[in-house]
Amino acid sequence: MTSLAAAGLDLRRGRVEMAHGGGGRTMSRLIEAMFVDALGNEYLRQRGDAARLEAVDGRLVMSTDSHVVSPVFFPGGDIGSLAVHGTVNDVAVAGARPLWLSAAFILEEGFPLADLRRVVASMAEAARAAGVPVVTGDTKVVERGHGDGVFITTTGVGVALAGVEIAAARVRPGDSVLVSGTMGDHGVAIMSARAELGLETEVVSDTAAVHGLVAAMAAVAPGAIRWMRDPTRGGLAAALNELARDAEVGVALDEPSVPVRPQVEAACELLGLDPLYMACEGRLVAVCAPDAADDLLAAMRSHPLGAAAARIGEVTGDALRLVTMRTGFGGTRVVDWLSGEQLPRIC
Amino acid sequence: MTSLAAAGLDLRRGRVEMAHGGGGRTMSRLIEAMFVDALGNEYLRQRGDAARLEAVDGRLVMSTDSHVVSPVFFPGGDIGSLAVHGTVNDVAVAGARPLWLSAAFILEEGFPLADLRRVVASMAEAARAAGVPVVTGDTKVVERGHGDGVFITTTGVGVALAGVEIAAARVRPGDSVLVSGTMGDHGVAIMSARAELGLETEVVSDTAAVHGLVAAMAAVAPGAIRWMRDPTRGGLAAALNELARDAEVGVALDEPSVPVRPQVEAACELLGLDPLYMACEGRLVAVCAPDAADDLLAAMRSHPLGAAAARIGEVTGDALRLVTMRTGFGGTRVVDWLSGEQLPRIC
Numbered sequence: 001m002t003s004l005a006a007a008g009l010d011l012r013r014g015r016v017e018m019a020h021g022g023g024g025r026t027m028s029r030l031i032e033a034m035f036v037d038a039l040g041n042e043y044l045r046q047r048g049d050a051a052r053l054e055a056v057d058g059r060l061v062m063s064t065d066s067h068v069v070s071p072v073f074f075p076g077g078d079i080g081s082l083a084v085h086g087t088v089n090d091v092a093v094a095g096a097r098p099l100w101l102s103a104a105f106i107l108e109e110g111f112p113l114a115d116l117r118r119v120v121a122s123m124a125e126a127a128r129a130a131g132v133p134v135v136t137g138d139t140k141v142v143e144r145g146h147g148d149g150v151f152i153t154t155t156g157v158g159v160a161l162a163g164v165e166i167a168a169a170r171v172r173p174g175d176s177v178l179v180s181g182t183m184g185d186h187g188v189a190i191m192s193a194r195a196e197l198g199l200e201t202e203v204v205s206d207t208a209a210v211h212g213l214v215a216a217m218a219a220v221a222p223g224a225i226r227w228m229r230d231p232t233r234g235g236l237a238a239a240l241n242e243l244a245r246d247a248e249v250g251v252a253l254d255e256p257s258v259p260v261r262p263q264v265e266a267a268c269e270l271l272g273l274d275p276l277y278m279a280c281e282g283r284l285v286a287v288c289a290p291d292a293a294d295d296l297l298a299a300m301r302s303h304p305l306g307a308a309a310a311r312i313g314e315v316t317g318d319a320l321r322l323v324t325m326r327t328g329f330g331g332t333r334v335v336d337w338l339s340g341e342q343l344p345r346i347c
Numbered sequence: 348m349t350s351l352a353a354a355g356l357d358l359r360r361g362r363v364e365m366a367h368g369g370g371g372r373t374m375s376r377l378i379e380a381m382f383v384d385a386l387g388n389e390y391l392r393q394r395g396d397a398a399r400l401e402a403v404d405g406r407l408v409m410s411t412d413s414h415v416v417s418p419v420f421f422p423g424g425d426i427g428s429l430a431v432h433g434t435v436n437d438v439a440v441a442g443a444r445p446l447w448l449s450a451a452f453i454l455e456e457g458f459p460l461a462d463l464r465r466v467v468a469s470m471a472e473a474a475r476a477a478g479v480p481v482v483t484g485d486t487k488v489v490e491r492g493h494g495d496g497v498f499i500t501t502t503g504v505g506v507a508l509a510g511v512e513i514a515a516a517r518v519r520p521g522d523s524v525l526v527s528g529t530m531g532d533h534g535v536a537i538m539s540a541r542a543e544l545g546l547e548t549e550v551v552s553d554t555a556a557v558h559g560l561v562a563a564m565a566a567v568a569p570g571a572i573r574w575m576r577d578p579t580r581g582g583l584a585a586a587l588n589e590l591a592r593d594a595e596v597g598v599a600l601d602e603p604s605v606p607v608r609p610q611v612e613a614a615c616e617l618l619g620l621d622p623l624y625m626a627c628e629g630r631l632v633a634v635c636a637p638d639a640a641d642d643l644l645a646a647m648r649s650h651p652l653g654a655a656a657a658r659i660g661e662v663t664g665d666a667l668r669l670v671t672m673r674t675g676f677g678g679t680r681v682v683d684w685l686s687g688e689q690l691p692r693i694c
Binding site for chain 2: 018021022023024025026027028046047048049050051052053054055056057058059060061062063064065066067068090091093094096100102103104105106135136137138140141142143145146147148151153155156157160166167168229230232233234235238241242246279337338339344345346
């Protein structure tokens, strides 16, 4: 174990330097003191460029995500916890139990070492809470003006849950559409952290690891879960439009059933945005056989991350593959793909 | 399959826009037309956020690397091929057969789509040649001035080769140190691609996937291979100093035995650099039981990537854990850790 001071890292005033990515002793010390100790586990302490893991009984699942969220710190989380949750969730909603993560950091010269330590500590805490260790990593440094503080790419490997088969091709008209909680909290939390938007709200990000929730669902009706996704960039609308395209179906939503916090609704109204397109980072949307919907909802609601779970609509045979929504006023509107973008660098 | 034109991508004048990372239809089209088609394989065509893979019989190995090489295109390769080779090699020198790769792109707004296509095509070609498919990926876009064209993070998963155990703890004084080819070609190729250095040389990068070479070595003497590394950032010097630290040994090199191209030697002399610290991207350094060195060298030399393989020194019991080198003139010098950095963004 190398202390930060012994590694020549001044946490009060120190900043990332080009040498921290140079392959020499300076880099070696940064990695030891900043990453290995905080994330500490038997795999990282092997100190190779690769982690030697155990054998796994079952089909593997793999997912990767770069995280470029801006700002790095936001209400309810930061890029470190987000980078764990984002990839754990991608593995989980593929119907798998996440086992291991890798983490690759691209640091910008000048990024405060104190901020880096805060990000790594948050990543370590999220990984511990999720029970998914960061087993291997990488650090690169780019010159000032060629990055933006810190980008983190995490990759997750998991093992398929027995009896669960997530595939758009299994989705049928009449299937139920469920969500695990309120939509858009993460997106609004990021907006409120961007000073230039002048948005004041108390909404915090929903960022969380949903693999426990998925396991709870799989425990009651594994075969009935046909498709899942975590509605991140582009929100619920993007996730369901992808489903409609890939499964060659339509989706009919019922607006009053879609859980949205009043503060999220208000913030979106103020900025002319739609909560259906706002990113979540700790929610899932699932399509299931209709006769299993009640059991799955009950399982979700008895999990801390699924208290506000709801059935929000159903799959249709619409040949146009549209996602539509019956509004609270009795009308129907098309929930189209997001054209352009609503808010960049949300995750 | 979506053609580039049908996806609204103008290869002649088009550039990456923020919407290409926004989660909407524009992003979906970019991914389909630019990535899925070029890298095309059964896993990517599942179109989820995660790839469903097969079960694996044996211990897994996992490694990740962000690639931020500058410039993106250099003699002998580009960031696309490098991102495949870099991670395939990290998995290979851990004593494993690489099975799958993930690839996460961080694109800077304004990066030419034609350059992106060239990078993806090169990545696809490298993955095909290596027989290691890119099974899942991610695309993020950051605003102009917050990135540098393209960064690519690849993560590799492999399965341990039977009978091979790579561990610094297995290294003993008297062991032989082998390299698979000339040192420093990649570093000099990158330098020659940086106009501001004014270096003219015909050296091309050695970038290549060494897993076939590792398999050839494992076929003749699996148990005799005690430690391996690909000497990238910080070159041979960094790799051997890490070995000395982790194995608590010294290393004595014989300068005339270390293969270095005359052009690399000349370029380094011109710029006041040392080939021992220059990155390679298609070489490996191995430590083996001394009585197996000849067999392993013969196996390496009969592989296309090992023609210039050489025994360059031996492990010592030096309590100071120094890497030293007997020079051509009969003296001895310490090959210390690189302090500071020799050349940033080499990989």
